[in-house]
Amino acid sequence: MAAGPYNYSYIFKYIIIGDMGVGKSCLLHQFTEKKFMADCPHTIGVEFGTRIIEVSGQKIKLQIWDTAGQERFRAVTRSYYRGAAGALMVYDITRRSTYNHLSSWLTDARNLTNPNTVIFLIGNKSDLDAQRDVTYEEAKQFADENGLLFIEASAKTGENVEEAFLETARKIYQNIQDGSLDLNAAESGVQHKPSTARGNALNSDQAPSKEGCSC
Amino acid sequence: MMAGDNDAGVTAAPQQNNPLARKLSKILETRLENDKELLEALKALSTFFTDNSLRTRRNLRSDIECKSLSINEEFAEAFGRVKEELDDVHADVQAMADCCRDMTSRLRATRTQTHELIAKTTKLQTETQRLEMRASVVDAFLERFQLKPEEVKALRGTRDGSLHDNFFDALRRVKQIHDDCKVLLRTKQQTAGLEIMEAMALHQEAAYERLYRWTQSECRVLNSDLPDINATLCQAMRALQDRPVLFTYSVEEFSTARRNAVVRGFIDALTRGGPGGVPRPIELHSHDPLRYVGDMLAWLHQAAASECEHMQSLLKLVTKEGVADVVRQALAHITEGICRPLKVRIEQVVVSEPGLVALYRLANLLKFYEHTMTPTLTADAPLLACLAEMHDLGRRLFFSGLGARAAKLTERVELPPADLGATAGVSRGLALLAEVLESRDSSVARLDARRRDDLAEVVARVVDPLVQACSVSASRLAAVDMAVYMANSLYLIYTTLSLYEFTDRRLEMLQAQVDAHVDTLVSEQASHVLARAELSHVYAHVRAHAPKQGALSVVAGMDAASVKAAVGRFDAYLASPDASALPQCGLLVSPRTRETVAARSVELVSLAYAQIYEAIGAPENGYGDVNAIMPRTPAQVTKLLS
Numbered sequence: 112m113a114a115g116p117y118n119y120s121y122i123f124k125y126i127i128i129g130d131m132g133v134g135k136s137c138l139l140h141q142f143t144e145k146k147f148m149a150d151c152p153h154t155i156g157v158e159f160g161t162r163i164i165e166v167s168g169q170k171i172k173l174q175i176w177d178t179a180g181q182e183r184f185r186a187v188t189r190s191y192y193r194g195a196a197g198a199l200m201v202y203d204i205t206r207r208s209t210y211n212h213l214s215s216w217l218t219d220a221r222n223l224t225n226p227n228t229v230i231f232l233i234g235n236k237s238d239l240d241a242q243r244d245v246t247y248e249e250a251k252q253f254a255d256e257n258g259l260l261f262i263e264a265s266a267k268t269g270e271n272v273e274e275a276f277l278e279t280a281r282k283i284y285q286n287i288q289d290g291s292l293d294l295n296a297a298e299s300g301v302q303h304k305p306s307t308a309r310g311n312a313l314n315s316d317q318a319p320s321k322e323g324c325s326c
Numbered sequence: 327m328m329a330g331d332n333d334a335g336v337t338a339a340p341q342q343n344n345p346l347a348r349k350l351s352k353i354l355e356t357r358l359e360n361d362k363e364l365l366e367a368l369k370a371l372s373t374f375f376t377d378n379s380l381r382t383r384r385n386l387r388s389d390i391e392c393k394s395l396s397i398n399e400e401f402a403e404a405f406g407r408v409k410e411e412l413d414d415v416h417a418d419v420q421a422m423a424d425c426c427r428d429m430t431s432r433l434r435a436t437r438t439q440t441h442e443l444i445a446k447t448t449k450l451q452t453e454t455q456r457l458e459m460r461a462s463v464v465d466a467f468l469e470r471f472q473l474k475p476e477e478v479k480a481l482r483g484t485r486d487g488s489l490h491d492n493f494f495d496a497l498r499r500v501k502q503i504h505d506d507c508k509v510l511l512r513t514k515q516q517t518a519g520l521e522i523m524e525a526m527a528l529h530q531e532a533a534y535e536r537l538y539r540w541t542q543s544e545c546r547v548l549n550s551d552l553p554d555i556n557a558t559l560c561q562a563m564r565a566l567q568d569r570p571v572l573f574t575y576s577v578e579e580f581s582t583a584r585r586n587a588v589v590r591g592f593i594d595a596l597t598r599g600g601p602g603g604v605p606r607p608i609e610l611h612s613h614d615p616l617r618y619v620g621d622m623l624a625w626l627h628q629a630a631a632s633e634c635e636h637m638q639s640l641l642k643l644v645t646k647e648g649v650a651d652v653v654r655q656a657l658a659h660i661t662e663g664i665c666r667p668l669k670v671r672i673e674q675v676v677v678s679e680p681g682l683v684a685l686y687r688l689a690n691l692l693k694f695y696e697h698t699m700t701p702t703l704t705a706d707a708p709l710l711a712c713l714a715e716m717h718d719l720g721r722r723l724f725f726s727g728l729g730a731r732a733a734k735l736t737e738r739v740e741l742p743p744a745d746l747g748a749t750a751g752v753s754r755g756l757a758l759l760a761e762v763l764e765s766r767d768s769s770v771a772r773l774d775a776r777r778r779d780d781l782a783e784v785v786a787r788v789v790d791p792l793v794q795a796c797s798v799s800a801s802r803l804a805a806v807d808m809a810v811y812m813a814n815s816l817y818l819i820y821t822t823l824s825l826y827e828f829t830d831r832r833l834e835m836l837q838a839q840v841d842a843h844v845d846t847l848v849s850e851q852a853s854h855v856l857a858r859a860e861l862s863h864v865y866a867h868v869r870a871h872a873p874k875q876g877a878l879s880v881v882a883g884m885d886a887a888s889v890k891a892a893v894g895r896f897d898a899y900l901a902s903p904d905a906s907a908l909p910q911c912g913l914l915v916s917p918r919t920r921e922t923v924a925a926r927s928v929e930l931v932s933l934a935y936a937q938i939y940e941a942i943g944a945p946e947n948g949y950g951d952v953n954a955i956m957p958r959t960p961a962q963v964t965k966l967l968s
């Protein structure tokens with residue numbers, strides 16, 4: 112009972128962005144279901160998935176918002192950046208255009224999230240190395256210049272998918288440990304659950320702050 | 327000894343038949359030193375026979391006998407003493423026997439006496455065993471059908487209202503006992519069963535009551551951003567599922583707490599934003615209607631997803647059916663609180679006349695979220711109703727706005743411009759339509775029947791007035807000008823619409839209208855050519871002529887000379903057909919329409935020529951050689967013109 116699937120100390124909110132057809136939904140599906148979803152339909156607006164992971168002995172629930180890549184959903188998906196603790200920016204290594212659009216996605220991500228949001232660049236479809244259109248080095252350089260974490264992954268084979276999601280979580284957790292991420296703020300994208308599992312204690316802790324914001 | 331030997335000798339082997347010899351040999355064989363008896367006798371004899379004399383030898387026998395006598399006397403004396411001793415012993419034994427006999431009889435008496443006692447004892451022992459059995463049965467029964475004091479205590483709870491650690495175990499036991507009683511009722515122990523059942527029912531009710539109060543107070547405080555739903559609470563919900571009313575109340579209590587939390591979170595997101603103002607408060611974007619409303623709805627969508635998870639984690643141990651429905655209902659309740667602040671803001675935006683396109687996109691956005699939220703909520707959820715209402719409001723305002731704009735654009739009758747192109751009003755109307763339809767591409771609503779109808783209505787609201795306006799302004803024009811003007815205007819509308827999906831039927835209608843005007847132009851063009859060559863009256867006569875009227879050549883104006891002159895003028899047209907084109911046809915915007923008009927008018931002209939040629943060539947018409955009058959065959963004409 113103590114280690115049930117609903118017990119976790121943190122919730123991290125992620126957002127997955129990138130051009131249409133780069134495999135955002137497949138990455139999410141691979142991460143949450145450990146399966147490759149062939150002929151995945153276009154995402155309508157936004158969808159979301161969850162999974163509990165463990166970082167440094169802490170159980171963390173990831174709440175992942177998967178956005179539609181189609182331009183017509185841009186206005187809708189933009190609203191989901193707020194309060195994301197992690198942003199996974201995905202391009203397709205076999206389609207150069209998806210790589211070329213990264214700067215526009217990055218601008219959105221920088222403008223619409225908070226400064227502590229961890230942005231992770233993922234070059235998807237690494238299984239299709241024969242059709243590669245963007246070299247690893249080039250993307251790595253782009254990531255370094257913009258201070259992004261970077262990995263090449265494959266939603267089809269599952270290679271590096273876990274790593275990308277976990278590394279992002281590790282980085283966010285590190286930010287919390289550093290104190291650079293303020294947990295008390297409502298929209299930091301991270302929610303912390305006090306591990307002292309007593310409702311009464313929680314109540315007394317919360318009481319003053321509740322009065323403070325009930326205006 | 328001798329006799330024995332003799333006996334032996336008699337029975338011995340017959341070859342030693344000489345007794346003397348045998349005796350002798352026997353004596354010879356005798357070994358005195360080996361005969362112990364003899365040695366002893368001799369030794370004893372030597373003790374008193376010391377003087378070997380005749381006298382002594384003679385007295386030896388009496389001596390020996392005397393000695394033997396004295397010895398025997400000693401024996402007799404000794405045995406006499408022994409006998410006395412034995413007599414004493416006998417007396418003693420006799421006494422002991424008496425004693426024993428006495429004791430035996432006493433024992434026998436005692437046994438008869440104790441027999442009853444033993445029987446009694448045995449009976450008591452079996453009784454004891456039986457009782458012990460019953461005691462263990464009773465113990466087992468009590469163990470099974472009664473609560474232990476600590477369990478009762480656990481059920482009673484602590485003074486501060488919190489639950490004892492073993493509360494749920496005790497509750498489970500009460501339930502178990504209650505269920506077991508049903509078995510008991512089927513046996514002879516019905517009274518006991520009923521009584522225990524009653525007692526357990528009382529315990530159960532009290533426990534559930536206590537549990538409910540506890541759950542209620544626990545739920546009430548779960549109104550922070552991230553409620554801490556602990557394991558005990560989950561267990562409580564599982565236990566409460568046996569009491570549907572209490573379960574429902576508890577879920578409602580939780581929902582109410584969450585509802586307040588969500589409203590507070592919403593207001594915070596609107597007015598305070600994230601840490602240090604990043605992300606910025608949503609209301610900061612209230613000048614941008616789409617972003618403002620989009621941000622609010624996205625926040626709501628995310629909050630609903632989180633609340634859904636909270637509900638699920640609260641009810642994770644609940645096993646009864648319909649948990650999903652409970653969650654949906656609770657979510658409907660949780661999100662209800664947000665309806666008012668949301669509605670006020672969206673209404674404000676919608677009513678503030680953000681522009682037609684923005685209105686259209688807002689309506690679509692609301693529709694999208696109504697759709698997105700539907701699976702997580704019940705159909706009658708207030709939030710869905712609110713979104714639907716807002717969508718409807720936006721839609722109505724949009725259509726009335728669109729209608730008003732279209733009406734304004736077309737209210738003044740404009741004169742068609744000199745180039746017979748579309749009027750400015752039509753262009754502006756189409757620009758408006760394009761703008762709206764363009765935004766449809768970037769809208770997010772799913773393409774369902776309703777939206778298709780919406781699109782049809784959008785098109786109808788703009789296109790119908792435009793077409794009407796065109797007809798009105800065209801009404802003062804000459805036929806050719808009117809046809810060109812209408813064809814141009816309709817063509818413009820057609821091309822604008824053809825860029826968008828779901829306009830097929832409208833396009834078909836427009837095409838039919840264009841075709842009608844093209845037909846007019848074609849016949850106008852053809853008759854223009856014939857008129858210029860003055861062939862038109864020849865053609866008219868040819869067509870009107872009936873064989874019974876006699877030869878055609880005698881009809882006034884149809885003599886060979888005038889026909890030949892007309893054909894000559896027609897020849898000039900053949901040399902440069904373009905010169906005879908109607909000037910208005912050049913004003914057709916669409917090159918394809920222009921070509922169609924040209925090609926089909928040429929066709930008509932060729933056809934007319936062929937008919938004339940045939941009539942002139944007919945012998946009964948009396949023209950003579952057709953080639954003299956019409957040097958070119960219809961085939962040649964067609965070839966020249968094509």
